[in-house]
Amino acid sequence: MHHGLIILYSFIAAFLGFSSAFAAEPTARIHGILINADSMYRDNERQTAELEGNVQIVFQGQHIRADRAQVSLRSRQVQLYGNVEIMDAKNTIVGRQVHLDYDNNTGIIYDGYVQSGSVLFAGSVLQKTGDSDYVVTSADYTTCTNCPATWSFTGSTVRAELGGYAYIKNAILRLGNVPVFWFPYLVVPLKSDRQSGVLTPIFEVSDASGFSIGIPYFWAISESSDATIELKEYQKRGLKGLLEYRYVLTESSYGTLNAASLKDKAISSDSRFNKYRTTQEKNTSLDRWFLKYEHYQEMPDGGVHRAQVNLASDLQYPKDFPLETLNHGDSAMENRVSYTKNTETQHYSVDSSYYVNLLHADPLAYNDDAVHRLPELRFSQAQKSFRDTNFVYALDVDLVNFARAGNAYDDMTALNQNGTNYKFPTNSCAAPLWEDTPGCVRQYDGKYDPDIDQIRTGQRLDLRPTLAYPFQLGNTVDFVPKLAYRETHYSFNIPDQPYLARRYLRTELTARSKISRVFGDALSSKATRYKHEIIPEITYTRLPWLSQDQHPFFGTGDMANAPFSSRDNVSDLDIASDYGLQFDYTDRVYDRNLVTFAVTNKLTEKRWVMDRPEYRQIGYLKLAQSYNEGGATGAGASQQWSDLTAILDVRLDYFQTYTIANYYPYQNVTNTSSRARVLNDKGQFLEGQLSLQYPITPGQEVDVSKRQEDYTFSAGFISRYLNAMGKITYDANPKDASTNEYQVKSWAAILQLKPPGDCWIINLATDKVTGGDTRYFVSFDFNFDGSPKPPLPSSTLDLYGF
Structure with a gap:
């Protein structure tokens, strides 16, 4: 009956008065209770009331x-019989018979259930011991x-606190009506808060x-x-203990430790x-471990402290357990x-980096050949106007110490096979791939040979002051002439x-213009509009003066034949080249006499969201x-044009793509890294x-057979009862030249089954990392608190199938 009618009837009844016995009046208020x-x-003498029907x-x-x-x-109790239902703002109690102390909100429910949201407890006897407590x-x-x-858990006894925990004795997990697992004692959360x-369990094969x-x-x-502590028993490996510790210092300072x-x-x-x-x-066991730590902290003085640790007992650990170290396929483990x-x-920084070389063939190899930055000090003065003039100046200072546990330099051996030059560390097997042969070791003669040996440690001080004078011509072209001085000192x-x-x-001169529409x-002030900008620019750089000590560290060949663009990379191929391998690209002189042409297209959207x-x-x-207008000598005399670089970035609501392509005109090949994604509002992609x-x-010339060509395809699907996503990477280099057969390098697939009821998810996953074996994972997400789990984000795929 409508609540307003009950109050109205109660008012009328109070006005007329009640006799000690009544049977015809359908509604009453007794001691604040609406009936x-x-x-x-x-019965006024016994202070009882008998109610019958609806x-x-x-x-x-x-x-x-x-x-x-x-x-x-008198006792403030009520006995309820037949189709009993008790409802409040949060809970519903249903039973065949209920004895309720309505003053203390306690009682006993027979053959019934208690429901709070989607959390439901049923039993032959339910004791209500408090507002939200039941046995x-x-x-x-x-x-x-x-x-x-x-799914459900049955137990001999359950003690439950709605919004807290449920403690179940002799718990049996049932899928439908089929018992599948027994727990002597089980504690499950009945709230969405951390607890x-x-x-x-998580299963893996x-x-x-x-x-x-x-x-x-x-x-x-x-x-x-908080922390997650896990014991994991492997059939072939043994028992492993895992720990993940997480902390938050402030809203913007946090850290995670894994071991x-x-x-x-x-x-x-x-x-x-x-x-x-x-x-x-x-044929003996091996103690294996890993440690991974990430820390970010904003300091009171405006500084930022970062820490990153990634260590393992052996170099094979990242391949055997890629979901732990998260760096399988990297050349080194970085600690910083x-x-x-x-x-x-201004910018100030103190930085130290320690690297673990993962490229050794021996999984238990020492790390004495890795080169570390311990420490690196930096100072940068951003462009700043000089008094009240248009002159702007900047300053960069960098001091770094390159160190390692082994020798300060490597004794090297030069070898020419079939017209190809090789340069490799001197070893007892006199072979470039000496580490593949057990028993081969490095050899040192105790004397540095400047003609061939490779310097690996030392200190470098680099100073780079610049002075610029930007101005505009006719409100159409911006000019930025710049003069930069660089001085670098080395101590080996x-x-x-x-x-x-x-x-x-x-010296540098940049001219830039802009055309836009x-x-x-144009009539509606809140209409969606688009602005297209075309920005052509040309930059000319030249080195009018250079003073450099003669030393093999800078290379033995003609400097004019060395890479002339700052976009050229340092690679392992430089070890045997005439221009040598230094610490990093800072040690090279690039953009010597260079004209760079560039054109940029930008498309910007302006739309209104909530009147903003x-x-x-x-x-x-x-x-x-x-274009290297100064010319070149030697093998690259006619190769004055650099690679043509293209960068494409498109970010629409339902389509995204990012591509970097470098076309090398003299080799007639293109290095490409590209991805394209189609997606919708449901999260499918x-x-x-x-x-x-x-x-x-x-x-x-390029040896096409040594190319690295990989194709990766990934997709994600989300529906009412099934979420699925996966990726597969093909190596387009033929395994066998005679069959031209392609191979699969890695794959990953994640399947989430969501049975009816919105109460649990079955997670199935499989992956294969490059050079590793195939793995299968099974886990379960039970919604103990009744809150449905969201689908896994597409970024979860990045954890699988490196």
């Missing part, structure tokens, strides 16, 4: 329905909205590890920190390790600590010529190429990627 029934009888009682925000009821006003006998718990429930508890099961425990340490350890039994028969182990070490501070015009840890210096002047509805304008760049295309890289050496 309605087909027939009612009240009983409805309203008291303290609770609405009670039943077939029959007995109300004891249930012969209980059944689920959060599924379908009937019969897709400690055992998470659902792979060729190298066999079957494994992981039992994770989530520990809510405090409001600002694991196991005594790996599978290594005893692993040929990758046994190939390099001694006779005593072969830095402090930076930026003001409006070698006995001969330990000090080097290089100084030069670079606006498209769209929103701007976004939806299209970007830049083309650039350089289809993406294709291409990575095509040729080894480029100035003055030499």
Whole structure:
């Protein structure tokens, strides 16, 4: 009956008065309780009321329905019989019979259930011990909205606190009506807040590890920190302990620590390790571990402290457990600590980087050949006006110490095979690929040979002051003439010529213009509009003066034949080249006499969102190429044009693409890295990627057979009962030239099954990393609190199939 009618009837009844016994009046207010029934009888002496037929009682925000009821006003209790239903703002209680103390909000429910949202407890006897506390006998718990429930836990006893936890004794997990797993004691959360508890098991199968099961425990340490501790048993490897610790210092300062350890039994028969182990070490287990730490903290003085640690017991660990170190396929594991501070015009930083070389063939190789930056100090003065003139100046200072545990230099051996020059560390096997042969070791003669040996450690001080005078001509062309001076000092840890210096002047003139037009509805002030800009520019650089000490560190060939554009990369091919391999590209003199042409197209959208304008760049295309007007000598004498670079970036609502292409006119090949994605509002997507890289050496033809050509296809699908996404990477280099057969380098697939009821998700995943084995994962996400889980983001694919 409508609540307003109940109040009206109550008012009339109070006005007329009641006798000690009544049967015809359908509605009454007794001691603040609104009562309605087909027939009612009240005994004033005993202070009881008998209600029969369509009983409805309203008291303290609770609405009670039943077939029959007995109300004891003296003990403040009510006995409810037949189709009992008790509802408040959060919970619903249903039962065959209910004894309720309505003053203390406690009672007993027989053959019924309690429902809060989609959390439901059913049992033969339910004791209500508080506003949200229950003890249930012969209980059944689920959060599924379908009937019969897709999953449920049955237990001999359940103690539940709605909004807290449920404690289940002798818990049996049932899928439908089929029992599948027994737990002697189970604690499940009934709220969406962070809380400690055992998470659902994770199952994994792979060729190298066999079957494994992981039992994770989530520990809510405090409001600002938590941890996941997991024990994982591998069929072939043994027991592993894993830890992930997370903390938040402030809204913008946080960190994560990951670690694991196991005594790996599978290594005893692993040929990758046994190939390099001694006779005593072969066929034995190996202690393996990893440590990964990331930290970001904004300091009170405006500075930022960053830390990154990534270490492992052996070089094979990232391949065997790629989801832990997250760097499979990298050439090194980077460990870095830095402090930076930026003001409006200045930058300060202290940075240290330690690298673990992953390119050794021996998984247990020492790291004494890796070169580290310990430390690196930087200062930058951004462009700043000189007093009240148009002159602007800037300054960059960089001091870095290159260090390693091994020798300060490498003894090198030069070799020419079939017209190809090789240069490699001197070793006992006199072979370029000496590390592939067990027993081969590096050799040092104890004397630095400047004609061939490679310097690997030292200190470098680099100063780069610049002075510019920007001006505009006719409001159409911007000119920026610039004069830069560079001075670089080196100190090497070698006995001969330990000090080097290089100084030069670079002049630069840039001319830039802009042509633009606006498209769209010009009449409406809130119409969507587009602005197209074309920005042509030309930059001329020249080195009028250069002073450089003669030393093999700078290369032995004619400097005019060295790479002349700042876009040229430093690679392993430089080791055997005439211009040598230095610490990094800072050690080279580039853009010597260069004219660079570029044109940029920009497309910007202006649209209105909630009465506020929103701007976004939806299209970007830049083309650039350089010409070495000073000429060249040697093998690259006629190759004065640099590669033609194209950058395309398109970001629309349902289409995105990003492409970088470098066309080399003299080699007639194009290095390309490109991706394109089509997506919709549901999160479904289809993406294709291409990575095509040729080894480029100035003055030499390209060996097409050594190209790296990979195609990656990925897609994601989201629906009511199924989410799926996957990717596959093809190596377009033929495995066998005679069959021209392509091979799959890696793949990953993730499948989320969502049975009816919105109460759980079955996660299935499989992947194969490059050079690794195939793995399968199974895990379950139960919605213990009744809150449906969102689908996995597409970025989850990046964790699988490197």
